[in-house]
Amino acid sequence: xxxxxxxxxxxxxxxxxxxxxxxxxxxxxxxxxxxxxxxxxxxxxxxxxxxxxxxxxxxxxxxxxxxxxxxxxxxxxxxxxxxxxxxxxxxxxxxxxxxxxxxxxxxxxxxxxxxxxxxxxxxxxxxxxxxxxxxxxxxxxxxxxxxxxxxxxxxxxxxxxxxxxxxxxxxxxxxxx
Amino acid sequence: xxxxxxxxxxxxxxxxxxxxxxxxxxxxxxxxxxxxxxxxxxxxxxxxxxxxxxxxxxxxxxxxxxxxxxxxxxxxxxxxxxxxxxxxxxxxxxxxxxxxxxxxxxxxxxxxxxxxxxxxxxxxxxxxxxxxxxxxxxxxxxxxxxxxxxxxxxxxxxxxxxxxxxxxxxxxxxxxxxxxxxxxxxxxxxxxxxxxxxxxxxxxxxxxxxxxxxxxxxxxxxxxxxxxxxxxxxxxxxxxxxxxxxxxxxxxxxxxxxxxxxxxxxxxxxxxxxxxxxxxxxxxxxxxxxxxxxxxxxxxxxxx
Numbered sequence: 119x120x121x122x123x124x125x126x127x128x129x130x131x132x133x134x135x136x137x138x139x140x141x142x143x144x145x146x147x148x149x150x151x152x153x154x155x156x157x158x159x160x161x162x163x164x165x166x167x168x169x170x171x172x173x174x175x176x177x178x179x180x181x182x183x184x185x186x187x188x189x190x191x192x193x194x195x196x197x198x199x200x201x202x203x204x205x206x207x208x209x210x211x212x213x214x215x216x217x218x219x220x221x222x223x224x225x226x227x228x229x230x231x232x233x234x235x236x237x238x239x240x241x242x243x244x245x246x247x248x249x250x251x252x253x254x255x256x257x258x259x260x261x262x263x264x265x266x267x268x269x270x271x272x273x274x275x276x277x278x279x280x281x282x283x284x285x286x287x288x289x290x291x292x293x294x295x
Numbered sequence: 296x297x298x299x300x301x302x303x304x305x306x307x308x309x310x311x312x313x314x315x316x317x318x319x320x321x322x323x324x325x326x327x328x329x330x331x332x333x334x335x336x337x338x339x340x341x342x343x344x345x346x347x348x349x350x351x352x353x354x355x356x357x358x359x360x361x362x363x364x365x366x367x368x369x370x371x372x373x374x375x376x377x378x379x380x381x382x383x384x385x386x387x388x389x390x391x392x393x394x395x396x397x398x399x400x401x402x403x404x405x406x407x408x409x410x411x412x413x414x415x416x417x418x419x420x421x422x423x424x425x426x427x428x429x430x431x432x433x434x435x436x437x438x439x440x441x442x443x444x445x446x447x448x449x450x451x452x453x454x455x456x457x458x459x460x461x462x463x464x465x466x467x468x469x470x471x472x473x474x475x476x477x478x479x480x481x482x483x484x485x486x487x488x489x490x491x492x493x494x495x496x497x498x499x500x501x502x503x504x505x506x507x508x509x510x511x512x513x514x515x516x517x518x519x520x521x522x523x524x525x526x527x528x529x530x531x532x533x534x535x536x537x538x539x540x541x542x543x544x545x546x547x548x549x550x551x552x553x554x555x556x557x558x559x560x561x562x563x564x565x566x567x568x569x570x571x572x573x574x575x576x577x578x579x580x581x582x583x584x585x586x587x588x589x590x591x592x593x594x595x596x597x598x599x
Binding site for chain 1: 349350352353354368369372375377378381382385389392393395396399400401403408411412414435439442443461462465467468
């Protein structure tokens, strides 16, 4: 293949110093320095700074959220303590009220029972009195009858009834004594 | 009751815009164009070499500056492969940077962005660990040296002439570094700069001056020599392998005897050392020496 275009087909010596080529080389290095500074380091550093700012910001908001959560936790702990206290209060109040009510009920029941017993006693006493009176009448009737039969004649009932009653009263007195 | 809603700040990057996507592809294509163009240029402009020739860069054309009274070496500016390939590397790196940083975002995780951040952070760490603090402007410069040197040397992987095997190119960088070293030395004052040459005894002044100027020369020749010798050895090995192939397989009938079988594969191993390893290593060494010389030249920071 023949060399084309403007190539002269000439080569530099292996070591050949040329002033202008060195200048060009220096310029190339400076240009690359500027390119890297502007197109690589600047955007990368900006990105890193952005990221750092974001991370700092996130850390800040995380700290804030954490302290807020801690405050809320303390608040709720305190509230929970109060709730325990009031629950105990409620329970003890209820217990006290229940005890009072129970005492009241038991007291009422006792009173009622006492009243009932009293009435029963009274009734019993009345019944007894009634029974005694009946027995007394009976006895006096029987006595009169017996006496009629024994004596064989009519006795004046009024006289004798008086006498028998006296007798029974004596008996009763004797019983009581 | 407190009902403060926590302040919600959403950090969401905007979706990748169409403009970003188009530009990314554009930069990518433009990034590859210089390389393809360089290979085409090389294909059409380089005459086939006969035998073993070790030469410098090919001269495409020569510009004669319109100053008749200047001596010829200064008047003539030969535009060679070095200049053209350097320009190609510059173009490549320009679009490479644009490609990497197009549409960067604070939460981006694309490979391009990661690579861009990696490069920047590594170079900054490299500079600050070698030079210490107070050289904030240096990372782009060191990065420029590293990239220009490394990619110039790596051009030989594409079969192009590596600009770093031209003493003028590397010499220019070394001169620039030398100027910076001198500038930092002059920061302490001209008197102490001159006094520095008279130490430890004034008799040694010529040697001190000599060693001062040997710094850029040694830097340039170290880099240039390594890359160029790699090219020379590659040429020699190619020629040697061609001869060996002819000697071993020459008896094969027809065109089979002309195929240089030994040239397949074996040069690739050498290329890994001379082009990849040596090229990157020399770039690293040049950048390292630049930083060391400059930080040594800088006056001791006391109050600033």
